[in-house]
Each structure stands twice: as C-alpha cells, then as structure tokens.
Amino acid sequence: MVTKQFRGMAEEADLARADSLAREIFSDVANKWALLIIEFLGERTLRFSELRDEVEGISHKMLTQNLRMLERNGLVERTVHPTVPPRVEYTLTEPGRALRRTIDGMCGWTHTYLTHIEASRRRFDT
Amino acid sequence: MVTKQFRGMAEEADLARADSLAREIFSDVANKWALLIIEFLGERTLRFSELRDEVEGISHKMLTQNLRMLERNGLVERTVHPTVPPRVEYTLTEPGRALRRTIDGMCGWTHTYLTHIEASRRRFDT
DNA sequence: CGGTATCCGACCGGATACTG
DNA sequence: CAGTATCCGGTCGGATACCG
Numbered sequence: 001m002v003t004k005q006f007r008g009m010a011e012e013a014d015l016a017r018a019d020s021l022a023r024e025i026f027s028d029v030a031n032k033w034a035l036l037i038i039e040f041l042g043e044r045t046l047r048f049s050e051l052r053d054e055v056e057g058i059s060h061k062m063l064t065q066n067l068r069m070l071e072r073n074g075l076v077e078r079t080v081h082p083t084v085p086p087r088v089e090y091t092l093t094e095p096g097r098a099l100r101r102t103i104d105g106m107c108g109w110t111h112t113y114l115t116h117i118e119a120s121r122r123r124f125d126t
Numbered sequence: 127m128v129t130k131q132f133r134g135m136a137e138e139a140d141l142a143r144a145d146s147l148a149r150e151i152f153s154d155v156a157n158k159w160a161l162l163i164i165e166f167l168g169e170r171t172l173r174f175s176e177l178r179d180e181v182e183g184i185s186h187k188m189l190t191q192n193l194r195m196l197e198r199n200g201l202v203e204r205t206v207h208p209t210v211p212p213r214v215e216y217t218l219t220e221p222g223r224a225l226r227r228t229i230d231g232m233c234g235w236t237h238t239y240l241t242h243i244e245a246s247r248r249r250f251d252t
Numbered sequence: 253c254g255g256t257a258t259c260c261g262a263c264c265g266g267a268t269a270c271t272g
Numbered sequence: 273c274a275g276t277a278t279c280c281g282g283t284c285g286g287a288t289a290c291c292g
Contacts, residue, residue, distance in 0.1 A: 032152070061266070074243055101231070102228055102231035106225070113221045255291085259289105262285085266281090
C-alpha cells in the first residue's frame with residue numbers, strides 16, 4: 001500500500017484498530033432488541049419489569065443480556081436500590097440518548113414508508 | 127379498553143395491524159448485515175461482487191439473502207444485464223436512501239463515542 | 253458472475269428452576 | 273423483583289458444490 005510510506009506504521013495500526021472497534025460496537029448495537037430497548041427507554045427511568053412490559057415480546061433472558069451489553073458500552077446506567085424486594089432502575093446515559101436520536105429517525109422512517117413497503121412486498125410476493 | 131367505544135373497532139384493528147407491520151419491517155431492517163449493506167451501497171450503483179468486497183466479512187449467502195429481503199421491501203433496485211457472464215447491479219431506491227440517512231447518523235455516532243465506549247468497556251471488564 | 257441448494261456445526265433464544 | 277444457570281430445540285450462517 002502506497003500510503004504506508006507517508007503515514008507511518010504506528011498511525012496506520014491505530015486506524016485499523018479504530019475501524020475494527022467501530023465494527024464491533026456497530027455489531028453490538030445494530031440488533032433488533034438493543035435498538036428497541038434504547039427506543040422504549042427514551043428519556044425515562046424504568047425498572048427491569050417495566051422495561052420488559054414495554055418492549056413486548058422480549059424474554060427475561062434477552063432483556064438482561066442486552067442490558068448488560070448496553071451497560072458495558074456505557075449506554076445505560078444501572079442503579080440498584082438495596083431493598084427487599086430489590087429495585088433496579090435503568091436510564092440512558094448521554095451517549096445512549098445521542099444514539100436514541102438516530103433510532104428515532106429509523107422509527108420515523110418505518111412509519112413514513114409503511115404503506116409504500118407493504119405495497120412493494122405484495123408486488124414481490126408473486 | 128375505554129377508547130374502543132369512541133374509536134370504532136375497524137379503526138382499532140387497522141392501528142393494530144399497522145403496529146405489527148411496523149415491528150416486522152423494523153425486525154427485517156434492524157440487523158447488522160442489512161444496515162451495513164445499505165450504508166456501503168450509498169449513492170452508488172454496485173455489482174454483486176463489488177458489494178461483497180465492500181462489506182467485508184459478509185458471506186455470499188448472507189449477501190444474497192439480505193439483498194432479496196431489501197428488494198422485497200423496496201429499498202434496493204435490482205437490474206440484471208442479460209450478458210455472459212451475467213452482470214447484476216444494485217442501487218438504493220428513494221426509501222432506501224432515506225433510511226441510509228438515519229444509518230449515517232448511527233455510523234457517525236459510533237465514531238463520535240468510540241473512545242468513550244472503549245473506556246467504559248475497560249471499566250466494566252474488571 | 254450471480255444464484256440456488258444442501259449439509260452441518262454453532263450459537264441464539266425460550267422455558268424452567270433456583271438464589272438473594 | 274432481578275439475576276444466574278441449565279437445558280435443548282430452532283435457526284443462523286459458513287462451506288461446498290452445482291446451474292444459468
């Protein structure tokens with residue numbers, strides 16, 4: 001690669017690392033359940049069970065798994081109230097809210113093109 | 127449900143159908159490969175093999191599967207040139223380009239918070 | 253070159269049961 | 273109530289082979 005001569009190998013290695021990291025983050029986030037959780041969480045603070053009721057169809061397991069992943073990436077904050085029974089609340093962090101704005105766009109897109117897509121499907125399924 | 131009295135059952139059924147359709151579309155689109163394909167396709171027209179080189183890591187099978195799905199939903203247009211060897215090109219439709227704008231947002235988000243997320247991960251993994 | 257079909261291992265994801 | 277662990281069927285997804 002020609003650019004290597006001008007860029008230096010250390011810098012190039014950094015760019016490669018950043019790229020693979022970006023792909024990794026993208027793969028974490030770009031899945032149905034994660035996006036739905038972030039969307040429904042919104043500006044609110046919800047308990048585990050409330051969140052499960054909101055994101056209908058999600059199982060206990062998938063909810064915990066995705067919440068851990070989102071917490072690890074710093075998109076949601078998890079606060080445990082040491083009471084009996086335990087009370088655990090989830091809120092979007094600033095990065096989480098920033099991501100949510102783009103997900104809002106996707107949801108808006110879905111509704112805008114709803115009938116358009118439905119028609120396209122019918123045409124295709126013949 | 128109280129609202130049923132004021133709304134009429136037909137209209138309510140319509141809303142329920144629209145909602146489940148929206149979720150279905152969202153589930154189609156909100157997956158790693160579909161989003162990456164749309165993002166890399168961009169404003170260009172690419173052949174099958176070019177697209178596979180762009181979206182690195184995707185297999186032959188996943189690419190065809192997702193392209194069919196996107197075509198069915200009317201997000202990409204597929205044009206076959208009847209030559210030997212065959213030449214098949216893919217372009218985003220208007221709805222596809224509209225969706226891409228929101229995906230651009232997600233990609234931008236990823237790069238903006240890259241180091242932030244990396245740090246959060248290190249904190250969590252201890 | 254682009255698409256379909258088949259095989260098969262891997263992991264996703266639901267159900268259930270058990271802890272603090 | 274929230275979380276973890278285990279089980280296990282179903283689907284995902286890669287590899288390969290073959291057709292137009």
